[in-house]
Amino acid sequence: MSDWRPRLIASDMDGTLLRWDDTVSDATVAELERWRADGVPVVLATGRPPRWMRRIREVLGHGTAVCCNGAVLLDLERFEIIAEEPLQPDVLESVTTELRRRRPDTWFAVEYGLEFRHEPIYRPRWDVDAPGVAEASLDELVAQPVAKLLARHETLPRDEFVALVEDVVGDRATVTHSSTDALAEISAPGVTKASGLATVAARYGVGPEDVVVFGDMPNDIAAFEWVRAAGGRAVAMAHAHPDLMAVATDVTGTNDDDGVAAFLAAL
Incomplete structure (x- = not known):
């Protein structure tokens, strides 16, 4: 898969894209912007609710974010909820x-x-x-x-x-x-980061085989399994939970070592 390139980049936030001080490094921002300029959308997939997404808008204020583990799709630029899958x-x-x-x-x-x-x-x-x-x-x-x-x-x-x-x-x-x-x-039943990402990817005309997902915790497992089954890349951070490591296709550095940016730069 040395010549494989994603058509969509999806990343968890806490413990993955964000460093432990809750910031995103300049190197990571630059790498994501390089891919975005090349036509590859960047999607945040997080357990965070929409109200916790205001600060990240200042850094990556474009596209759709998958919030609440897939239950909410948020337009980051307009800061509007565009879809919800509620628990009744x-x-x-x-x-x-x-x-x-x-x-x-x-x-x-x-x-x-x-x-x-x-x-x-x-x-x-x-x-x-x-x-x-x-x-x-x-x-x-x-x-x-x-x-x-x-x-x-x-x-x-x-x-x-x-x-x-x-x-x-x-x-x-x-x-x-x-x-x-x-x-x-x-x-709600069936609602995971995978279901949310599948909806967003379909809007871009992208299948899971062309998606790279980064994560570090068990709430990323469904998304990892979704891309792995189709031939995409499921990239665990070096410090990731063992259950997530078990379903990863690749491992990168820690969040403090800009593991997301390092993996993307090497593609």
Whole structure:
């Protein structure tokens, strides 16, 4: 595959495109702009909600971003949500009820549009006082469709808690995780970064065989499997989660070593 070149570049953000200080290096920006100038679209595929995409617009303010692990497509230039695949209230209610029954000390939050709502006892790790962030009761959280349901546990090990959530959810929704904490991310059935990227790629007339995807965590697995099965490139960062490494076609340097830019420059 030495002469292979992508027709679309897709990258996760945290731990992949972004360095640990939450910035994108000048070298990475320059490399992405070089490909974009050559007609290759760059698509961000992230677990982040749209409200966390404002800063990246200042650096890469073009194209479509796949947010909330595939549930939301965001036009970065206009900063408009152009598509959503929501999790419905009946599923929200049944999943939260069963999780709360199995582990009463499980706390919940939801993402929708540019809003974040969490139970009073839920402890957000970021932007606690930011616009769009507010407390709400569990009944209020599950009363409307949402892009993503977050379930958090403060004491269980991450993998044990995620396995519990997967057991409770079954085929009613999609469960993944991208944090070092015991935080499970729950989306509508079939909604993953792969489904979001497939929609965006189709709009460009590009198939998975011509896509390169970069990532570092289990919420990137579906996207890796999507491109790998078709002959595309699934590139794990050097520090990536072992489960993601297992489905990668390639490995590049760490995010602090500009691994994304280094891999693209070598093509």
